[in-house]
């Protein structure tokens with residue numbers, strides 16, 4: 001058994017390096033081994049000397065191996081301070097990324113050295129931290145979901161007025177989606193969109209915090225990504241007035257997992273999202289996205305390959321280093337003239353996500369979602 005685990009670990013490192021590159025794989029391992037720090041701090045960034053003005057709230061695996069990785073990769077050691085309710089997590093993060101540990105979030109947010117606040121804590125706390133940081137006029141990046149209740153969302157919308165807030169829904173920032181979008185946008189008279197997303201997700205244990213009632217179900221934890229992508233693609237061709245939402249779960253005991261969500265609009269768009277998580281996928285999450293819109297047909301194979309057909313045009317791309325858009329999503333606060341997401345779209349996708357969450361909890365399989 002012991003040998004088998006080691007063998008699997010080695011295979012996983014090799015396989016992840018082929019998918020994400022060696023540097024990112026190294027940092028993913030470093031994130032897991034924080035108590036026994038690895039000797040080299042990848043990515044190496046000796047010449048990059050930007051002001052240390054970033055705060056990290058919630059120092060789990062995503063903050064360590066993705067958010068902080070891409071910040072260091074681009075700017076060097078710009079993390080000023082970090083807070084986590086589990087101090088060993090914040091200590092491990094600042095040791096690797098050369099910042100200070102804070103024992104409460106408020107003093108970190110209020111610190112005058114801090115201009116940017118990145119929030120990657122548990123889902124139920126995102127809104128509260130984001131509002132605190134917005135009220136201090138900090139530039140806020142909040143991981144998905146932005147809110148897990150309608151009250152939270154309404155409070156956040158008010159707090160975000162006239163402020164700078166960026167959200168961690170990354171798929172719209174992937175090169176695959178960026179390549180497809182102009183084909184959709186160039187069609188003058190609105191045509192309906194057909195979109196299908198099949199996701200093999202992580203198998204999340206019953207006692208994992210994602211499953212706590214207050215954290216908003218797996219719909220808020222995961223499916224929000226493809227609901228948000230759907231709204232983003234619909235917005236590219238013109239949002240419909242409403243969506244008829246149908247939900248089919250394979251089990252009555254676990255209604256937010258192994259399920260299919262279908263959205264049909266008043267403009268004849270049809271979208272199907274299936275999440276399957278029967279066993280843990282060895283290479284992590286895997287997704288296949290297919291769409292047709294007017295003369296465009298597109299297939300995204302796990303953000304590693306893209307094919308687009310448009311009449312006689314054929315585009316084929318391979319992405320060595322799977323690119324689901326994390327880097328560009330994370331760098332939004334620094335990228336004011338470049339790729340930045342329209343917050344109004346995220347509000348619509350969050351409203352849809354929260355309606356689906358409520359429907360699943362109250363055993364409703366079908367309802368109409370109005371888009372204002």
Ligand SMILES: NC(=O)c1ccc[n+]([C@@H]2O[C@H](COP(=O)([O-])OP(=O)(O)OC[C@H]3O[C@@H](n4cnc5c(N)ncnc54)[C@H](O)[C@@H]3O)[C@@H](O)[C@H]2O)c1
Nearest residue numbers: 058059060061062063084085086089120121122125143144
């Ligand atoms: N965009 C993506 O593709 C993507 C992928 C994975 C995770 N995420 C998001 O990143 C966030 C963190 O996920 P993770 O995978 O790193 O989980 P994780 O469990 O590794 O980390 C969560 C961290 O939050 C800390 N925490 C818990 N309660 C807190 C509180 N009240 N205040 C501050 N910190 C608190 C925990 O101690 C832990 O260190 C989640 O919002 C998750 O949805 C996004």
